[in-house]
Amino acid sequence: MNEVVVACAIGVLTASGVWLLLRPRTFQVAIGLSLLSYAVNLFIFAMGRLRIGAAPIVAAAGTPDPAAFADPLPQALVLTAIVIGFATTALLLVVLLAARGLTGTDHVDGREPE
Amino acid sequence: MSHEHLTLLLLAVPFVGSVVAMFLPANARNAEAWLAGGIAVIALVVAVTGYGVVEQGDVIRVAFLWLPHVDFSLRVDGYAWMFSLVVTGIGFLVVLYARYYLSPQDAVPRFYAFLLAFMGSMLGVVLSGNLIQIVFFWELTSLFSFLLIGYWHHNAAAREGARMALIxxxxxxxxxxxxxxxxxxxxxxxxxxxxxxxxxxxxxxxLYVTALVLIVLGAFTKSAQFPFHFWLPNAMSAPTPVSAYLHSAAMVKLGVFLLARLWPVLSGTDEWMWLVGATGLVTFVFGAYAAIFQNDLKGLLAYSTISHLGLITLLLGLNSPLAAVAAIFHMMNHATFKASLFMAAGVIDHEAGTRDIRRLSGLVRFMPITATLAMVAAAAMAGVPLLNGFLSKEMFFAESLHLAGPAPLLDRAMPYLVTVAGAFTVAYALRFIHGAFFGPDPVDLPRTPHEAPRWMRVPIEVLVLACVVVGVFPAVTIGPLLRVAVRAVLGPDTPAYSLAVWHGFTLPFMMSLVALAGGALLYYMLRGYLARGADDAPLLPDIDARRIFDRVLVTVSWRWARAIERRVATTRLSPQLRLIVVAALVAGAWPLWQRGLPFDVTASTLDPALTIAWIVGAACAIGAAWQAKFHRLTALILASGAGLVTCITFVWFSAPDLALTQLAVELVTAVLLLLGLRWLPKRVPFQWTLAGARAALPRRVRDLAIALAAGGGMATLAYAVMSVPAGRTISDFFVMHALPEGGGTNVVNVILVDFRGFDTLGEITVLGAVAVAVYSLLRRFRPPAESLEPLPQQRGLRGRRSGDDLLLPGVIMRGMFAAIVVLALYLLLRGHDLPGGGFVGGITFAIAVIVQYMAGGTRFVEDRLRIRPVRLMGIGLALAAATGVGAWFFAHPFLTSHVAHVDVPLFAGLHLPTALFFDVGVFLLVIGATSLILIALAHQLLRAHRRDQP
Known part of the structure; x- marks a missing residue:
C-alpha cells in the first residue's frame, strides 16, 4: 500500500506544479517548476521500486546479491537531477528577475494583460 | 618518423598553430607571421616528404577508430599529395604577403588563427580517407571562410558577403x-x-542520379558554378590575402577537387555529362563575359575565377580521361596565376587606395615591378604561349574538337563557343592590365601610388616565376607532379598525353591565336563603352542573383516564419506551456488507450507514519499552489515543506544519498529564492469582484482540469509501474561490480564517479555553464528603482550593519563554519563507501559560506574570506577531466578508474581509487557553481547601493 501513497504523492505534486506552471506570474511558474521537479524525481526514483532497509551499499567482502539491494541506477540519475534542478531554478529565477527589471512587470509575457 | 606519422603531423600542425596564434598578443605582427609562416613551411616540407611514396603509385593510409563503422582515416595518394602541396605552398606565400598587407590596427591573432585553421581544414578535406570525414572538413572550410571573409566585421559589405558565402x-x-x-x-x-x-x-x-545531383550541388556551390556563383563576387570584401588564398588556390577549388576525386566513380554517364558539362560550359562563358564589365579589380578577378572553375568543371564533364588530365593540370595553373593576380590587385589597392579600374591609370610608371609581374600573370591567365595557362588551355581546346556527347549539335558548336569564351578571357585580362597600368597619369587617387615593399612582392614573384618556368619547361617541372596526380585519379585509364610547348601549327594553336586576336579586338571595340563606366554587362538579362538570394532569404526566414507564427503560434508563455502539457497528456494517454495498463496488486503494508507525512506534504504542495500569487514567502515555505517530505521518502525507501543531497539542495534553493524575492514587485492588494471572478472562471476551470489530468495520469502511471515486480536490469551489473571494479561499496556513488563518470562530467559542465550564465545575466541586470527602497521593517535601521540584527545567532553561526566545512569534507571522503560524495559535500561547503554571509553580511565576509568561485569551478572541471585523461597514459579508455592500496602511517591499507580525484573535481565545481550563483545574487543589493552613493 506504500506504493499507493507514493503514487498519490507524485500525482498531487504534479497537479500542483502544472497548475502553477499555467499561472501568469513568474514567481508562480518558478514554484511550479520546483514542485514539478519533486514529482519527476520521485517518479524516476519509484521506477526502481520501493524497498525498505535495502540501501545500495554492498558489504566490503564477498559477492553481493543484486536482489538484496534497492535499484541504484534511478538513484544515481535522480541525484544529479537534484543538483541540476537547483541550477535551472537559479537560472529561471535570474531570467525572470532580469525580465522584471527590463519590462517592469512580473507577468510571464513581459506585459500586463489588457 | 614513418609516413603515417608524418601525415598525421601534416593535418595536426596547422590546427595546433591556429590555437597558438590565438593566444599571442594583439600587436605581435611579426611573431604571428613567423609562427604562421613556420607552420606553413613545416607542413609544406612534411607534404614534400611524401613524394617518395606517391611517386611509386603507392598510397599512405592511416586509420583509427572514430565512429562505429566509420574510421578516422587519412589517405594520401598522388592527387591528394599534389593538392596538399598547393594548399601549404600558396598558404606560405599568402602568410608572407599578409604580413605586409594588414595594417597595425588589424587584430592579427584572429587573422592568422583563422587562416591556419582554414589551412588545416583544407588539408583535412584533401587527405581524408572516407566520405563522412570529407564532409566534416568541408563544412569546417565553409565555417572558417565565413570568419575570414567577415574578418573586417565593422564593414557591412564584409558581413553581408560572409553571410552569403556561408549560407x-x-x-x-x-x-x-x-x-x-x-x-x-x-x-x-x-x-x-x-x-x-x-x-x-x-x-x-x-539511386545513382539522386547521389549525383546531391554531390554536384555541393561541388557547384563550393566552386561558385552558375547559378550559385553570386557569393564569390560578394566575398571580395575579404582582405586580399584571404581572396588570394580562398578564392584562387584553396576553397573554391574544393568543388572541382571533389568532382575529380569522384570522377572514376560518378562520370561516364549521360547524366554526368549534362549536369557537370553543361553547368561548366555555361559558367565558363558567362563568367568570362561578365568579367569584362567589372569595374572593381577584385570583382573582375572573381568573375574570372568563376569562369576558370567553369572551364575545369566543363573539362571534367566531358567524360574523357584526357580532358580530366587537362582539368587537373588547369587546377594547378589557375592556382598560381590567379593567386599572383589577386596579390597584385591587393598591392594596387594598398598603394593607390582604390581598386576601381575607372579611376586607376598609368600605374606602370609608379610601380614598374608589380606591373611587370601582373602582366605576366595576366598573360598566363589569357593563355599566351610560353606560360603555364597556355598549356592547359591548349589541351582544353584540343579536347573540345572531338567530342562524342549525347547532343551532336552541341558537339559541333563547342569549338566555336570555347574560342569565343577564350576571346572574352583575353579581353578581361587586357582590361585588367591596360586599365590599371597604362594610359595617362592617374588623377585624384586617395594615395600617391608607389612600389610595394620588397617582401610583399616576393610571393608574387615566386608565383609568376612558377608560371613562366612551367610554361617554358613543362615536362621537367610540372611533369612529375601532374603524372602522380593524374595516375592517382585515373589509375589504369591514364591516357598518353604530351606536355610539349610546341605541337606545330595545329588546330588548337590556331584557336588560341584566334582567341588572342579576337580578345584584343573586342577590348579595343569596347573601350568607349567601358570608359563610360556603366555598371552592368550589356546583352545579359538584368537578373541580379544576389537580389534574388536576398529576397528568398527574407521570404523564408522572415515572411513565412511570421505568417506561421501569426496563424499557429503565440508569443505568450501560458498558452505555449498549456499546449506542451496537453500534448504530453495526449502522447501519454494514446498508448494506454491502445494497449491498456497492466496492474498488479502488491502486498506491501501501509506505513501510517509515511501516510501522515504525505498528508502534510500534499497539503503543503496544494497550499503552495494556492498561495504563490499573493503570499510568496508562504508559498516558498510550503514548497520547501513538500521538498522535505520528498526527502523523507527517499530515506524511507533506501536512498540515503538522495535524501542527503535533497536536504542540502533544499536549503540552498530556499536561500536562493529568498534572495530573489527582494526584486519582485509588490503584489497589488486583492480586490475580489464578482465580474472578475466570473471572467477568470472558465480559464481557471480549464487549467484545473489540465492539472488534475496531469496529476492523475502521473499517479496512475507510477502506481502501475510500481505494482509490477522489476525484472533483471543493468543495475545488477552495477551492484555486482561496484566493489571489484569501482573500488567502492556505495553503488550509487560508484555509478556516478566511475561507471557513468562521463555522464557526470557532462553534468558538472552543465552546472558550471549555468552558473556562469547566471553570473553574467546578473552583471547586466538593473534592479528597478522601487525595489531599492528600504522595506518597512528596515526603516529607521539605516546605518546598522545587517549582522547586528542577528547578534546572538550570528555568533553561533560564525562558530559553525569550521564544523560545517569538516562535515562537507567528511561527506566527500566517505562518499565512495558510505552515503555522501562530491555533490552533497560541495553543496554543504557552499552552505557553510552562505551561513557566514547571513550572519555577518556581505562586506564582513568578503573582508575575511576570499572565495573565488570561477577559479574553483575551473580547477574542479580540470581535475575531473584530468582524472579521465590520466587513464590514457596507462593505455586505458577515458575515465577508467584505478584503485591503489596505499600504506601510509595512521592509514594502513588505505584504498585510494582514482575516482576520488574525480569526486574532488565534482566537489570543487559544485562549491564554485553554488556560491557563484548565490553570491552574485546577494551582491545585487550591494551594487545597487554603491550606484546610489557614488
Missing part, C-alpha cells in the same frame, strides 16, 4: 552530406578506397 556553401554542404550518405548506402561503406572501386555498382544503381 550558399553550407547549404551545398548539406546536399553533399545527403549525397555521401546515398553513396555510402549504395556501396555499403564510406571508405574512399572501397567507394573508388565500386564505380560500376554506383553507376548502375537506381
Amino acid at each position: 550558399v556553401t553550407s547549404a551545398g554542404g548539406l546536399c553533399l552530406l545527403g549525397g555521401v550518405l546515398v553513396v555510402g548506402h549504395i556501396v555499403g561503406s564510406y571508405d574512399l578506397d572501397r567507394v573508388l572501386r565500386a564505380g560500376d555498382v554506383i553507376r548502375t544503381h537506381p
